[in-house]
Amino acid sequence: MSFFDALRYRLRVFGRPRAYDQEIDEELHFHLALETMQQEHAGRGAVTPRDAHARARRRFGNATYHKEESRQMSGLGFFDTAAQDLRFAARTLRHTPGFTAAAILTLALGIGANTAIFSAVDAMLLRPLPFHEPNRLMQVSLTTPPINGEPAHDDSPWSYIKAKTFREAQDVFSSLALYSHETVTLRAAETTREESEIIDEQYLPTLGLSPSLGRNFVPDENRPNARRSVLVSESFWSRRLNADPSVLGRRLDLDGAPYTIIGVMPNNFHGLTGRADLWTTIGARRPFMFQPDEAWDHEFSMVARLKPGVAPERAQTETRVLGARANSSYMTKEPAPGWSAAAKLLDRTRVDPVVRRSLLVLLGAVVFVLLIACANLANLFLVRASARQREIAVRLAIGASRRRLVRQLLTESLLLSVLGGVISVAVAALGVRVLSTMNPQRALSAQQLGGLGAVSFETIHLDGRALLFALVAAVVTGLLFGLVPALQATRPSLTAALKEGTAEAPSRAAFFSRFTTRNALVVIELALALVLLAGSGVMVRSLAHLVAVDPGFDPSGVLTLRLNSTPEARPRDSLPGFYQTLIGELRGLPGVTSVALGDCPPLAGGCNGTVIAFHDRPRTAHGAGPIVGVHWVTPEWFQTLRVPLLSGRLFTDADRFGGRKVVLVNATAARRFWPNESPIGRSIGVYQGGFDTAYVAGVVGDVRFQTIDSVAAADVYLPYGQSPRSGAMVYLRTSSDPLSLVAAARRTIHQVGADLPVYDVRPFSSRVADATAQARFSALLLAVFAAAALALATIGIYGVISFAVAQRTREIGIRVALGADRGAVLRLIVGQGASVAVVGLVLGIAAALAATRVLRALLFDVTPTDPLTLITVVALLAAAALVACWIPARRAARLQPATALRD
């Protein structure tokens, strides 16, 4: 094949250019040597070797020329030209250090920001999951139909027994594993809370992982009353166990029970939840924590590996059918449609759609910024090119080919962009660090966004892929901003440029065409900047709305912390008394005005929920009643969080074991379940915490437990005194700075219960800030990009107008000399800029209306085309453009005609 022969030839030449160069040399010498011998031979001794050599040379022709030609033919000439162009470009750029520095800096910032955002996109969306054949892994979840205003879900966890039924029936997955997140108490020299996953023995094989030290669980360890074993993460191993290789067999005290360490997980693995340091088996849980036969105890996520040869689509179909069957076998009444199961590729579930959308929007925004920077640079190059017009014209006239000149000009822009690209790596490194310290991770979990914890901002780093991206971005950028000016500058209209003095007044057509290119670039800049400003404008407004949402409680002045008791330390029945003592002690601290306990903090999501029944109404099918959020609180909770009581009464210390079971409902529940009547005194069944029959004692204000932007749900509160929980969040309202309480609160808690781990100590207000972190993250970055775009676009229009003024100095001088007043000159110049700006703004508005639609899913309470935002940013950009025109216009208006005409 000629193609391959030719390719091989090129590889040979370009692979080792210096060696090939020598080969050509050697070949020519060989030829000359043979010809010399031939000449000597032909002369039969009458010719001296010297003459023979001279004759050979004569026959050969100009050896240097032929060698040069051969080099050109072989393609080696490319390197000569490139080196020559590079030297020339470097020299040219050195002559204008200000321009060069500004260009390189602009590029470094632009490319660096792009690389940083690309790294985030790569880590969060693109890089393959760190498991064996990750595209064969599927997340299998239960689906639930919409119930009483609750939307349908396709990502619900399984109960153990339903998962078992499904697992035994299916034949599309080669292995299925269950896992669930749990925080456990590790009792050691210091008692701490550790993140863990409860898994089965299939978990690691399904993911294709095995412990780097020790072994995986065996099936026996996942049976009730089995030996308790634990796997630890590598970071836990080095942090808490001193990376001791003989750690296997050591015991850890988890939630009051001894677990034997059987292995260490591979590096950086923190489970699919992304947080775990410890792994224990489902079977090893204590019986009261886990009823394997309870079909409605939905807790476990499922990950499964497809059998070889099974297409994901087939698995999805089978999952749907078998999931419906698994569900219906545990329905007491006829199965409701919508209760089924769904399988999704694990890779699809890696991040929440909101995160995906935000990242893509940010990537788009940062590309826009780079494009604007490119347009600016292209304009600068056009200005330079017109300054070098004579030089270029002379070179064209004496026979330089246009291609050659374009190539040389492109070398200059590529040199700039590659230098910018090199420096951009430092910018990107900084950007990546900023991104991971902004770490919305905690906020993400606080907002209960979906997605695998295993894919997190912590996994963002600059790697080879990012560097490759930076390089490609640099080259593309260089071509982008270099090509148009290079083509423009070498356009062959020689005569005008060559004539003396015409640099100031080139032919009208040439002036016009060059000018339109420059104007077009500014129009593009303005339009892009407007899109960015509009986008960030609505994001900022959305953020303002989010921050302004009344969450239903007052977090200021409240310190929060978590603690956890174990059944071994305190039997369940003793908990109410213990917590009452604890609250009493804490209330005695100076500055503390009230103290309360609750099981699940507001705005964090992930609270308990259940189905309720109304005993004074006809019975409904099991599992078919309305779903409510269930929250356990102590009496002072409402007072501490300043949640208003709307009717009835709050809990009191008298609501304890043995008394009539009472609950409180929130306003939404009252309105939804008892429209136009009072819920007080009604008997309901809350199928959690033993509240099968309970009476509504009062109605309280709505509190947002899920996310700040979710609509208020129906909630029911149960008193700790009648249904204690082993874990609690403690709320201390204080009249002073909440953080000043920390030491005293810790001390007091340890005096009451030395074994209690106290953790997650934070002012309540910082938890609330987490709830808007994701929105703040996107809005802040977008605002930064928009500000950069605004600045660049302003500089761009300023550059164009000042250049136009400089070019028209003579004309303006004449106008003034002939009696034009300064106002007229001002109007002339500003008018020129304004017409460009208006075109840019109109285009920008159209583009913004189209482009900001992608933001819809990220906005809260603002439409993407919010008119107020659009008007504001248009006004802002117009003002910036006006200022940018005004400065050069004023300079023009102040021209002294004499100076202008003399120069």
Added chain:
Amino acid sequence: MADDREELLKGTLDMLILQTLTVQPMHGYAIAQHIERLSGEVLAVEQGSLYPALERLQKKGWLTSKWGASPTGRRARYYTLTATGRRQLGAEITSFDRVLAAIQRVLQRA
């Protein structure tokens, strides 16, 4: 015009090189010798201009080259005709014949 003649020569030179190499793989000097000997000095070109042509033909994939030992013992680069090169030669000869016939017809009329 100088340019035109060079073009014509270049095309002819390519054809001669390709034709020469149908005999066997040769090094550059041997190719030059072969062309001169067979054409009886009529087609004597500057020997050096052979080498740019050889590079060009390789770039097109019509020739390949590799280093081997020459009879004198010195290392020399030997050129081999590729299958595409052979096809190309056929095409060039056909078109050359056509041009030649046309020229002859014109000359006989005149």
